[in-house]
Amino acid sequence: MIDLHCHILPGIDDGPHDLQETLEMCRLSVAEGMTAIVATPHLYHSMFATTREQILETHAAVREALASEGIPLELFLGADMHLHPDLAGNLVRGEALTLDGGRYFLLELPSRLLPPNLEEIVDGLMDTGYTPILTHPERNEVIVRHEKILLDLLAQGCLCQVTAMSVTGDFGKRCEGFTRSLLEAGAVHFIASDAHSTGWRHPGVREALRVAENLIGSAPAGRLVLENPQAVLSGNPVARREVKALPKNRRFWRF
Numbered sequence: 001m002i003d004l005h006c007h008i009l010p011g012i013d014d015g016p017h018d019l020q021e022t023l024e025m026c027r028l029s030v031a032e033g034m035t036a037i038v039a040t041p042h043l044y045h046s047m048f049a050t051t052r053e054q055i056l057e058t059h060a061a062v063r064e065a066l067a068s069e070g071i072p073l074e075l076f077l078g079a080d081m082h083l084h085p086d087l088a089g090n091l092v093r094g095e096a097l098t099l100d101g102g103r104y105f106l107l108e109l110p111s112r113l114l115p116p117n118l119e120e121i122v123d124g125l126m127d128t129g130y131t132p133i134l135t136h137p138e139r140n141e142v143i144v145r146h147e148k149i150l151l152d153l154l155a156q157g158c159l160c161q162v163t164a165m166s167v168t169g170d171f172g173k174r175c176e177g178f179t180r181s182l183l184e185a186g187a188v189h190f191i192a193s194d195a196h197s198t199g200w201r202h203p204g205v206r207e208a209l210r211v212a213e214n215l216i217g218s219a220p221a222g223r224l225v226l227e228n229p230q231a232v233l234s235g236n237p238v239a240r241r242e243v244k245a246l247p248k249n250r251r252f253w254r255f
Contacts, residue, residue: 001205002229003029003037004099005080005106005135005161005192009058012041013048015196022062024198026071032206036074036233038099040106043079044087052097055079076100076233080135082108083121091128098130102235106161107132114142114149122156133159133232136194138166138179147178147246154187159238161190164208165201183215186241190232191224 006029007015010022029037039059042048059077066073079097081087090096091105098105107125115121125132134153137143137160143150154160162179169176182188191212195203205225212221223239231238 001032001034001209001225002233003034003193003195003203003205003225004078004133004190004229004232005040005163005194006037006203007039007041007080007194007196008037008075009039009041009055009062012050012055012058013045015041016198019062019065021198023065023069023071025195025203026066026073026075028198029193029195029203029205030071030073032203034073034203034205036076036229038076038078038229038233040078040080040099042108043081043097044084044090045080045082045108052095055097078106080106080108083110083115088124088128091125091130099133100233102232103129104131104133104159104232106135107158108135109137109140109143111139112141114140118149119152119156122153122158126157131157131159133161133190135161136163136166138162138175138182139171144174144178150182151187151243151246154243159189160187161192162188163194164191164203164205165194167191167208167211168204170200180211180215181246183212185244185246187243187246188224189228189238189240191221192229 008025010016010019016022063075078099137150166175166179191208193203193205228238
């Protein structure tokens with residue numbers, strides 16, 4: 001498996017506090033079948049003063065530690081980039097951290113208020129030649145209430161990554177129900193850990209994969225954790241399923 005979204009670099013944002021916790025997260029990931037992780041700390045987030053240079057230096061140090069400890073895990077680089085007015089400019093100028101330096105990037109939308117011209121903004125991002133992967137839209141309060149926003153973004157060309165803990169119900173029944181509906185509708189392209197620690201936000205993609213296999217079948221579920229992430233790292237097109245309408249009866253999404 002390949003984990004496309006993981007806050008695994010130490011001392012950068014709200015991820016692991018130190019290198020030892022990072023290495024333990026890596027060992028946990030390997031134990032559940034992970035062969036590669038993309039380190040994706042927050043970037044352009046008002047709560048974290050992370051810089052491109054700091055991320056690059058820390059990523060290099062962790063890769064050296066993995067080799068020294070003999071942990072069989074490839075560590076690629078990217079960022080969980082937050083929507084802000086000059087993100088398209090960052091991409092064009094080569095300042096942004098795309099996934100392994102390729103054509104795909106993680107895009108985190110504001111969680112409570114979305115800009116009214118979101119489709120226009122996304123069009124501007126797509127015009128740069130890069131493809132946004134929306135991070136955990138199932139945890140976005142506006143999108144859960146108005147799923148058409150997400151479906152329209154997918155129709156524009158965005159891809160969708162859900163968090164493993166959303167699939168397994170660790171973020172609550174409402175999030176779990178919405179996430180599983182997205183999986184069944186074919187609206188999900190990646191399952192990633194979005195892990196931050198060895199504690200509650202630990203790596204846990206294997207259990208989410210098991211749930212997804214029961215929902216949509218082994219082959220489609222497997223693509224979300226292997227073939228699709230590999231396509232991203234290789235710069236190839238990601239396979240897309242036809243997106244179906246989400247169920248009308250949504251009572252089970254509420255607590």
